Amino acid sequence: MTQPRARPDPAFDLLELYESALPEVYGYLLSRCGNRSVAEELTSETFLGAVGSCRKADAPPVSVAWLIGVARHKLADHWRRREREERGLRLIHEPDVTDPWTGELDALVAREVLGRLGAHHRAALTLRYVDGLPVNEVAECLGRTVHATEALLVRARTAFRKAYHLKGGQ
Structure with missing residues (x-):
């Protein structure tokens, strides 16, 4: 044998x-x-x-x-x-701002700044903060690991904050 x-x-x-x-x-x-x-x-x-x-x-x-x-x-x-992220972002329903005294101008500036960010930053921030998904679900939607998504969110928040302040937001 x-x-x-x-x-x-x-x-x-x-x-x-x-x-x-x-x-x-x-x-x-x-x-x-x-x-x-x-x-x-x-x-x-x-x-x-x-x-x-x-x-x-x-x-x-x-x-x-x-x-x-x-x-x-x-x-x-x-x-x-990336294309799926772009497509998904176009489908997200924008919230209705009914009270003009609750920071509508800040919301407008934020939307404009968000629109100018790269697709990967925009997708991560939208899923996390607009849609309110936890990081692990954001990672799943983006096809990334949780660790990579956390790093992406840090970079995205930094880019957003910098662009928002340059645009005149508080």
């Missing part, structure tokens, strides 16, 4: 390639999305996704070209998420 042979884990090949492939994958993503934080997030998603994919029985050999292909798919997923 022959003993079963353990197949070597292909993730070790990925680990050996990591240091040389990281700058190429990051550079590929950064040149296409133009945003460092998005490129960093997509690079980490690429390598995490590659670990799972390379362990499949029909996976091709691990190489930089294969990793760029994984990155291309992650970038396409990001663009699709």
